[in-house]
Structures are given as C-alpha cells and as structure tokens.
Amino acid sequence: MTDSAQTGDVAQDEQVSGPRVGLIMGSDSDWPTMEAAADALVEFGIPFEVGVVSAHRTPVRMLDYAKGAAARGISVIIAGAGGAAHLPGMVAAATPLPVIGVPVPLKHLDGMDSLLSIVQMPAGVPVATVSIGGARNAGLLAVRILGATDRALSQKMEEYQLSLQEMVLEKDAALRD
Ligand code: RP5
Numbered sequence: 419m420t421d422s423a424q425t426g427d428v429a430q431d432e433q434v435s436g437p438r439v440g441l442i443m444g445s446d447s448d449w450p451t452m453e454a455a456a457d458a459l460v461e462f463g464i465p466f467e468v469g470v471v472s473a474h475r476t477p478v479r480m481l482d483y484a485k486g487a488a489a490r491g492i493s494v495i496i497a498g499a500g501g502a503a504h505l506p507g508m509v510a511a512a513t514p515l516p517v518i519g520v521p522v523p524l525k526h527l528d529g530m531d532s533l534l535s536i537v538q539m540p541a542g543v544p545v546a547t548v549s550i551g552g553a554r555n556a557g558l559l560a561v562r563i564l565g566a567t568d569r570a571l572s573q574k575m576e577e578y579q580l581s582l583q584e585m586v587l588e589k590d591a592a593l594r595d
Pocket of ligand 1: 445448474499500
C-alpha cells in the first residue's frame with residue numbers, strides 16, 4: 419500500500435486528471451479490509467488516492483486532509499477505521515464532501531464497536547455507513563455518487579448490475595441442472 423494522501427493545494431490542471439476519491443484509513447492495519455474499496459474503484463476506472471490518516475494519532479493531518487480535499491478535486495471520501503472509529507465522522511465534520519464510513523472489524527467485539535462509532539452521527543453531519551467490513555460497497559457507492567453527474571460511469575454501473583443479475587440466474591439454473 420502506498421501512503422499517497424497529500425494535503426495542501428495542487429495546481430488547477432492537476433485537479434482535472436487527479437484523484438476523484440480519497441480512500442483513507444486510521445491505520446495501515448485496516449488495509450486488508452479497505453483494499454476491497456480500492457479494487458472496486460479500479461474496476462470502474464476511478465482515479466483515487468490512498469493514505470493513512472489517523473483521527474487520534476495525527477489529528478492535525480486529519481483536519482488538513484479533510485479541509486483540503488474538495489479544493490484538490492476530490493469528490494468523495496471513503497474513510498475506514500476500527501474500534502473507537504472516529505475518523506469518518508471527524509472528516510465529515512471538516513469537509514462538505516460526501517463521506518462513506520467503513521467499520522473495520524478488529525479482534526474484539528466483531529466490529530460492532532466500529533459500526534456504532536461510525537453510524538451514530540449527530541443530525542447535520544452525515545456519514546454514509548456501510549456494513550462491518552463492507553469496503554467493496556463503499557467503493558461501489560462512491561462510483562454511484564460520481565455516476566450521478568457522469569452518464570458513462572452510470573451506464574457502467576448499470577452493466578455491473580446486469581452482471582450481478584446474470585450471475586444469480588446462472589447459479590439458479592445450475593442448482594436445477
Ligand atoms: C483505529 O485503530 C484504526 O483504524 C485501526 O482499525 C485501529 C488499530 O490500529 P493499529 O493499532 O493497528 O495501528 O484507529
């Protein structure tokens with residue numbers, strides 16, 4: 419995994435071709451879970467950046483990242499964390515961008531602690547929370563958000579949905595073979 423998350427300004431032309439999704443996590447130990455979000459973004463050809471941004475261990479870096487993301491051309495942030503998982507909510511508090519939270523399951527409590535830390539946001543500061551360990555859906559949700567203003571991407575999502583349908587029908591047919 420590369421820690422390529424950057425803070426600060428970039429030149430205007432870099433925004434056009436630069437990353438559209440910020441994929442961040444509280445620790446590199448979250449990567450085995452979060453990798454599925456990256457895989458989904460790669461499948462749909464979405465440029466993204468990856469980085470470790472810890473709400474507790476690097477609070478200033480977290481705020482810099484959240485405050486600077488929109489100006490750098492990021493449209494959606496996916497934030498994963500485990501345990502006392504404050505990263506998605508704190509990032510959402512410091513950016514107007516949509517934030518998707520991924521509860522990372524740790525050794526204890528099966529990820530329920532992560533889920534509740536991320537999902538119970540106060541009114542006014544939304545985090546779109548996926549299931550415990552549901553990083554693939556976080557990636558797919560980011561694609562759908564970008565697809566709302568990108569017809570080609572939206573069509574690609576429709577094709578993916580059709581492929582899911584075909585997969586189920588094939589399994590159904592195989593059961594009765
Ligand atoms: C959280 O603490 C991280 O998101 C990670 O899930 C958890 C444990 O981090 P490490 O001790 O493995 O670095 O903030």
